[in-house]
Amino acid sequence: MIKFKNNSKKLEKEWQDLEHINPFLYNIICFYNTFIYNIFQGKNTIITNIYRTKEEQEKICKKAKVKFYKSVHCLWRGVDLRINLEDWQIKIMELLINNKFPYDKTRPNIKTFVRHNIGVGDHIHIQNYTT
Numbered sequence: 001m002i003k004f005k006n007n008s009k010k011l012e013k014e015w016q017d018l019e020h021i022n023p024f025l026y027n028i029i030c031f032y033n034t035f036i037y038n039i040f041q042g043k044n045t046i047i048t049n050i051y052r053t054k055e056e057q058e059k060i061c062k063k064a065k066v067k068f069y070k071s072v073h074c075l076w077r078g079v080d081l082r083i084n085l086e087d088w089q090i091k092i093m094e095l096l097i098n099n100k101f102p103y104d105k106t107r108p109n110i111k112t113f114v115r116h117n118i119g120v121g122d123h124i125h126i127q128n129y130t131t
């Protein structure tokens with residue numbers, strides 16, 4: 001099941017919009033959700049961030065004490081998920097999604113599935129380039 005941080009109505013709306021704005025990314029999240037629910041004993045997908053305005057991104061960069069950079073979240077090309085899986089389960093999802101949905105075949109160093117901590121805490125970041 002797909003859930004939203006703090007049962008946020010704003011996130012729920014962004015999720016509905018994402019289906020039309022970026023169906024490719026929407027499908028990657030659906031794939032993740034179906035997989036973890038069926039294979040990892042009913043685990044849910046918890047979305048913590050989808051769209052960001054430039055102002056919201058500026059705030060995050062300030063908090064993280066890094067120079068401002070434009071995030072894929074500002075372009076509807078990124079979704080953040082809460083970590084509610086074991087490390088080995090996350091590793092499986094990382095390998096699976098990065099193999100099934102390569103970010104950009106000409107830039108294999110950039111990944112679709114990333115686990116990182118950039119000022120907003122440890123989380124899973126899923127992004128896409130090709131649509």
Ligand SMILES: [Zn+2]
Pocket residue numbers: 049073078079080124125126
């Ligand atoms: Zn992100």
